Every structure is written in C-alpha cells, then in structure tokens.
Amino acid sequence: MSKVRVSAFSISIDGYGAGTDQSVEDPLGRRGEELHGWAFETRTFQTMFGKEGGSTGVDEGYAARSMAGLGAWIMGRNMFGPVRGEWPNHDWKGWWGDNPPYHCPVFVLTHHERPPLEMAGGTVFHFVTDGIESALAQARAAAGARDIRIGGGVATIREYLAARAIDELHIAVSPVLLGKGEALFAGLDLDALGYRVAKQEAGENAVHLTIVRGD
Template structure:
C-alpha cells in the first residue's frame, strides 16, 4: 500500500497556507497565489495548462506524480458554501482537471459523483475524513494518496496522524493573516520530524516525515 502525502503545499514565512477571504476571484484567498510563485514557472505546472515549456523542478514533478487518489476539502473544490444550489459547479479547473484519478471531496452536503475528462472523477464524501481516506486508499491501490488541501483539510489529517510525509514549499512571503497551517498543532508530539531541507530561488522546500 502507498503512503499518504501532502506535496508542494505553499506556506508563507508567517505560517499561513492560504490568504483571507477566499472567493471566485481569489481561490486561495487574497494574495494566496503568492504562495505558489515557485510552482507557476515549472514544467509540471505549465504542462497542466497545456504548455510545453517551463523549468525542470523535482519538487514540482513530485507534487503531482505517483498518486492514485486525491482528497480535497470543500473549499478547494469551489467557493460555494452550504447546500449545492444545482449541479453547475464542477470545480475550478474546467472540463479536464489536473488530477486524472479518483478525487474525494469532503463536504457536509451530498452530491452525485462527477466524471470529468482525463480520468478525474469527483466523489463527495459526507461521513468524515476517515471514510474519505479509506475510500481513497482503496481507489489508489499501491499508489500514494495525496491530501491536496486546503489548510483545514491538511490540519485535520495531521491531527489524526494520518499523513506519512509532508512537503512544504516555504515561500519568501509574509501574509499577515489568512489560514494558519500549524497553529495549535504539536508536530514533534505527533511524531513528525524534518528529513529534508532544500533552499531554491523561489522557495525553500521542507519535507517532514513520521
């Protein structure tokens, strides 16, 4: 069986994994895209946008490879809150999302699964993080499961001790406010330790394992 991983998750110097006031105009909150400035020029990101250029970056490559299933929070799927008003919203990514694998959305409101182009199917899980993880592991087989975010979802799985490896891209950005990734979480107490630190031009990559 594969691992449960967070990969390529952008964090500001002051510990925020997203900016405030997420909306249709600001999917990662205000100034949240600054946390991914390291990722945008890479070949891995550019290929997701249908472009053939970009820089080689092993951390960017690893952020999307080797996964057989993904888990996302409701906010990562879209800006809609409360009950689904209809079936119109199908994610931020258009008809061909970048996941190309079963993707499980944590939500309190049931919705039928959505089959997208490119192999992505969105499944909506209403009975908690343990159920979503069990379904994702079953779908992934021998491949890894990626906890894709957002911040609240990563925090829940960290506190549950369910994440085997956590790769953070520490960006040279100070947000001042937003969604704190580690507030109130005792990482050493949960068994996590830093196993790799790699400074690069646009981010310092830190890997924690347990």
C-alpha cells in the same frame, strides 16, 4: 508501499497556507497566488496549463514529484469550490475546466450530499459526507499500491495531521509575508504527534521542507 502525503503545499514565511476571503476571483484568498509563484514557473505546472517551457531546477523536481505515483486525492470542499451550504445546483464543477489535472478519483469532504462527478481525463469527484476516516478508506481502496495525496486546503491538512494519518508532508516556504490568513501549524504540536523534519533544500524560489511521521 502506498503513502498518504501532502506535496507541493505552499506557505508564507509567517506560516499561512491561504489568504483571506476566498472567492471565485481569488480562489486562494487575497494574495494567495503569491504563495505558489515558485510552482507556476516550473515545467510541470506550465505543462499542466497547456504551455511550453518552464524552469527545470530544484523547484521543478519537487513539482514533478508532487504529481507522480498518485492513485487518489482527498480535498476539502473549499478547495473544490466557493459554494457554501447546501448545493443550490450541480453546475459548479471545480476551478479547473472540463479536464482537471488529477486524472484519478478525488474524494471531496463535505457535509452535503452530491452524486459523483465524472470529468474528462479520468478525474471523478466523489463527495464524502461521513468524515475524514471514511474519505481515507475510500481513497485507499481506489489508489491500490499508488499514493494518496491530501491536496488541501489548510483545514483538511490540519485534520489529517492531528489524526497522524499523513506519512509525508512536503512544504514549500515561499518568500512572502501574508500577515493574516489560514495558519497551517497553529495549535498543532507536530513533535508530540511524532513528526520530524527529514530534509530541507533551497530551491530557486522557495525553501522545501520534507516532514515525515515516525513509526
């Protein structure tokens, strides 16, 4: 059965899912890349970046599963790029080059209209201006029996958690203290929303938590 899930989303020990001051030079914010060190070393991510080798342990298992069985993605505009306000033009096409790693429809939450953007490898970015429910409905239609991945960033995941729309949440806790940034769970009562920790497992470079929503 199709799931709405968050996979391989990294946070610091002090709960931050992104650093401050996102920019073209620092797409994950200051020190944000440090959160994802566990993933960058895996075979899955090395392959995504056109490289050979990579780790094959516990971390790799989570990385591989994060990309499997997906029929659609949803992401916030900040994850798509650093452009704010009205689109000045349509030149910005994401961080990932001509062949992004998604290979399926991607629904980008934004307040500003933009026509769909077709990329190599089957990725098509659709820009959704009428809210998270509309984006999810469109993603469900596109995904069919395959899963929908809420890719981020922090604000987008928080919105879908607050709406109880996420079935499963995989968090990788990296051994990093950011001190400040975007806190993933601040102000969210996950227990009251019906979420529970179903699994915890230590990987080579992160601790993996699987959080699920009860019926």
